[in-house]
Amino acid sequence: MGRSPTIRDVARRAGVAVSTASLALNGRPYVSKETRFKVLQAAEELGYHPHSLAKNLADGRTRNLGLITPISLDHLFGSAGFFANLLSGMHRAAADHGYNLSLHIADSEEEAAACIRSLLRGRSADGLIITNPTSSCPYLEDLGRHRVPFVFIGRPLAKAPYVDNDNVEACRLAVRHLIDQGHLRIAFLNGPERFTFCADRLLGYRIALKEAGLPYDERLVWRSELVEAAAYSTVKELAPRKGFTALFAASDVQAVGAIRALRELGRQVPQDVAIACVNNSELAQHFIPPLTTVDLHEYWLGHWAAKRLVQLIQGERAHHPILIPGELVVRESSKGGDGGGKASCKPKES
Amino acid sequence: MGRSPTIRDVARRAGVAVSTASLALNGRPYVSKETRFKVLQAAEELGYHPHSLAKNLADGRTRNLGLITPISLDHLFGSAGFFANLLSGMHRAAADHGYNLSLHIADSEEEAAACIRSLLRGRSADGLIITNPTSSCPYLEDLGRHRVPFVFIGRPLAKAPYVDNDNVEACRLAVRHLIDQGHLRIAFLNGPERFTFCADRLLGYRIALKEAGLPYDERLVWRSELVEAAAYSTVKELAPRKGFTALFAASDVQAVGAIRALRELGRQVPQDVAIACVNNSELAQHFIPPLTTVDLHEYWLGHWAAKRLVQLIQGERAHHPILIPGELVVRESSKGGDGGGKASCKPKES
DNA sequence: CTGAAAGCGCTAACAA
DNA sequence: TTGTTAGCGCTTTCAG
Numbered sequence: 001m002g003r004s005p006t007i008r009d010v011a012r013r014a015g016v017a018v019s020t021a022s023l024a025l026n027g028r029p030y031v032s033k034e035t036r037f038k039v040l041q042a043a044e045e046l047g048y049h050p051h052s053l054a055k056n057l058a059d060g061r062t063r064n065l066g067l068i069t070p071i072s073l074d075h076l077f078g079s080a081g082f083f084a085n086l087l088s089g090m091h092r093a094a095a096d097h098g099y100n101l102s103l104h105i106a107d108s109e110e111e112a113a114a115c116i117r118s119l120l121r122g123r124s125a126d127g128l129i130i131t132n133p134t135s136s137c138p139y140l141e142d143l144g145r146h147r148v149p150f151v152f153i154g155r156p157l158a159k160a161p162y163v164d165n166d167n168v169e170a171c172r173l174a175v176r177h178l179i180d181q182g183h184l185r186i187a188f189l190n191g192p193e194r195f196t197f198c199a200d201r202l203l204g205y206r207i208a209l210k211e212a213g214l215p216y217d218e219r220l221v222w223r224s225e226l227v228e229a230a231a232y233s234t235v236k237e238l239a240p241r242k243g244f245t246a247l248f249a250a251s252d253v254q255a256v257g258a259i260r261a262l263r264e265l266g267r268q269v270p271q272d273v274a275i276a277c278v279n280n281s282e283l284a285q286h287f288i289p290p291l292t293t294v295d296l297h298e299y300w301l302g303h304w305a306a307k308r309l310v311q312l313i314q315g316e317r318a319h320h321p322i323l324i325p326g327e328l329v330v331r332e333s334s335k336g337g338d339g340g341g342k343a344s345c346k347p348k349e350s
Numbered sequence: 351m352g353r354s355p356t357i358r359d360v361a362r363r364a365g366v367a368v369s370t371a372s373l374a375l376n377g378r379p380y381v382s383k384e385t386r387f388k389v390l391q392a393a394e395e396l397g398y399h400p401h402s403l404a405k406n407l408a409d410g411r412t413r414n415l416g417l418i419t420p421i422s423l424d425h426l427f428g429s430a431g432f433f434a435n436l437l438s439g440m441h442r443a444a445a446d447h448g449y450n451l452s453l454h455i456a457d458s459e460e461e462a463a464a465c466i467r468s469l470l471r472g473r474s475a476d477g478l479i480i481t482n483p484t485s486s487c488p489y490l491e492d493l494g495r496h497r498v499p500f501v502f503i504g505r506p507l508a509k510a511p512y513v514d515n516d517n518v519e520a521c522r523l524a525v526r527h528l529i530d531q532g533h534l535r536i537a538f539l540n541g542p543e544r545f546t547f548c549a550d551r552l553l554g555y556r557i558a559l560k561e562a563g564l565p566y567d568e569r570l571v572w573r574s575e576l577v578e579a580a581a582y583s584t585v586k587e588l589a590p591r592k593g594f595t596a597l598f599a600a601s602d603v604q605a606v607g608a609i610r611a612l613r614e615l616g617r618q619v620p621q622d623v624a625i626a627c628v629n630n631s632e633l634a635q636h637f638i639p640p641l642t643t644v645d646l647h648e649y650w651l652g653h654w655a656a657k658r659l660v661q662l663i664q665g666e667r668a669h670h671p672i673l674i675p676g677e678l679v680v681r682e683s684s685k686g687g688d689g690g691g692k693a694s695c696k697p698k699e700s
Numbered sequence: 701c702t703g704a705a706a707g708c709g710c711t712a713a714c715a716a
Numbered sequence: 717t718t719g720t721t722a723g724c725g726c727t728t729t730c731a732g
Contacts (some may be wrong), residue, residue, distance in 0.1 A: 017703040049471035053407045054725030073434035080632050082432030084423035091455045105441045121399035168592045256636045281634050286578050286606045367719040407724050528705030
């Protein structure tokens with residue numbers, strides 16, 4: 001007594017062999033209805049529950065997905081709230097497929113690489129989700145050697161499976177919205193080019209301009225780190241010299257920094273400058289004026305990352321990237337004069 | 351070839367028994383220097399790394415801590431960024447002690463209870479960290495039956511080990527700061543009383559008043575859910591009737607909602623009403639005006655939760671709660687006239 | 701369909 | 717000190 005019942009106890013009580021009990025318990029074929037019933041009944045009576053470790057060791061699966069973040073969580077993609085949503089979706093998908101999610105937070109890519117090696121060597125995950133790939137990715141070699149499936153969140157430079165926001169389209173949407181408001185000279189405060197999502201966002205900006213027949217003016221494209229202070233000083237320095245009536249920022253905190261700078265330069269938002277940005281955070285929602293942004297749907301980003309990883313684990317060869325569409329949320333910061341609200345998710349084609 | 355080397359391979363190559371190899375590999379005593387060296391060398395040459403699952407099954411430890419959140423992540427303690435910091439600290443502490451962190455996100459306490467049962471039954475965690483305990487805690491019975499250690503994050507009503515912010519002191523600090531600015535009538539926009547941390551925050555408010563010899567006026571204590579809109583409407587409704595010159599909010603988003611309401615009532619912040627709140631989020635930092643808040647140091651909250659759990663797992667009987675001190679961060683929202691800055695962490699006694 | 705037996709890779713008595 | 721031998725609890729051939 002005390003010790004919890006094992007499959008042997010169940011088998012004994014049901015009067016069958018352990019292997020039969022195993023088959024029955026796992027709902028597998030080749031077990032007669034009555035035998036199955038006896039086994040299930042015995043398990044029920046005994047309060048039997050399989051020991052996960054034993055199961056995992058026996059069949060060689062860990063039922064575990066490792067999430068690796070090679071960067072401080074609140075900088076993940078520029079905003080603090082991003083991570084919570086990402087994780088929720090990821091967890092949901094993992095759980096739906098019977099996988100466990102384990103967390104591995106590193107402060108640098110080197111640390112992440114060490115972490116990955118140790119996971120691979122201990123064979124403690126069936127697959128890995130790695131966020132924020134950069135040009136270096138020091139762990140790629142290890143990943144290749146061990147045959148553990150993985151997906152990136154964010155577009156990697158190397159050829160590898162990944163899931164990402166549709167950054168190009170997201171930005172195209174937002175910029176087109178500004179254009180639709182009648183703006184002809186739209187500045188773009190982008191993030192550092194080392195982030196692939198910033199490159200993609202620039203592309204979306206350019207496409208929107210081109211579609212509207214507006215010229216691309218390099219002098220209107222600025223860059224700052226993804227923090228308020230950096231955005232503030234960049235705009236403070238560069239804004240006075242250029243003529244523009246709207247500004248698109250690559251992240252919400254950058255937008256906020258830009259607004260602070262603009263105010264100090266005597267330009268009000270949205271009256272003098274319309275603002276749109278990416279990242280529908282608490283900040284964007286509650287800032288005064290509330291910010292027009294693209295909601296990146298991080299939940300689904302996480303969800304699909306886990307889902308795709310599970311597919312890879314199951315041997316599917318679906319290697320094309322998955323892009324999660326964003327959704328434009330129109331708020332006061334971009335309003336020329338009157339109303340607005342929430343734009344439809346699917347941008348209509350015209 | 352192909353298959354990764356096991357401890358048997360190492361033993362064979364070193365010319366010793368498996369058990370000896372195990373001892374040597376794990377740095378345990380009763381192994382001669384030379385034998386240990388031979389074993390280590392063999393392992394090195396073979397590229398041996400222990401299989402974590404096998405290890406875990408053999409010694410009955412999972413080396414796994416389960417984090418259970420019975421509530422949507424961005425509502426965890428009222429703010430979205432909270433979770434990322436909490437998790438970082440928790441992960442750090444877990445990793446430092448050789449534990450893995452696995453995530454279990456539920457949307458309700460019932461779901462959390464189901465999740466906990468399944469973890470307990472599968473014996474897949476050595477200990478549990480459970481956030482946001484409420485009066486019901488439907489999983490308490492299960493927890494008692496299986497003998498798995500756990501800690502709460504947040505003060506539970508039942509008697510159980512927990513780690514929490516020092517909410518009383520945090521709020522005392524903030525309210526005293528308002529008093530120090532010369533305010534005599536300070537309204538308190540608290541959260542719902544079902545949260546123990548709201549009860550504690552009220553206590554801190556009362557203590558600060560009492561220390562300053564100010565009367566406690568129930569009519570100045572309001573409640574709203576921890577979202578902007580709720581705070582807004584509560585303040586919009588209740589503010590006009592009461593005379594007050596400062597407002598303390600139990601969370602940053604509540605403060606923001608309150609400010610919006612006050613503005614519409616024709617009262618500017620901080621000129622007409624000084625504001626302080628709890629939760630040093632991006633929102634609090636970047637809002638205009640920037641908000642005076644108490645930084646809860648979530649990182650350490652998570653860190654100590656994991657650390658305490660590990661202590662319990664190791665059989666230590668340290669059952670008193672751990673309270674993480676907060677830090678007052680003074681910003682413009684509470685400034686009567688002039689300067690300010692960051693208050694010292696340790697409040698000086700006078 | 702069912703049962704006996706051989707592992708999965710490692711740890712832990714116990715004996716030598 | 718070191719080696720032998722059982723397991724940990726489950727899955728999975730492979731006969732019957």
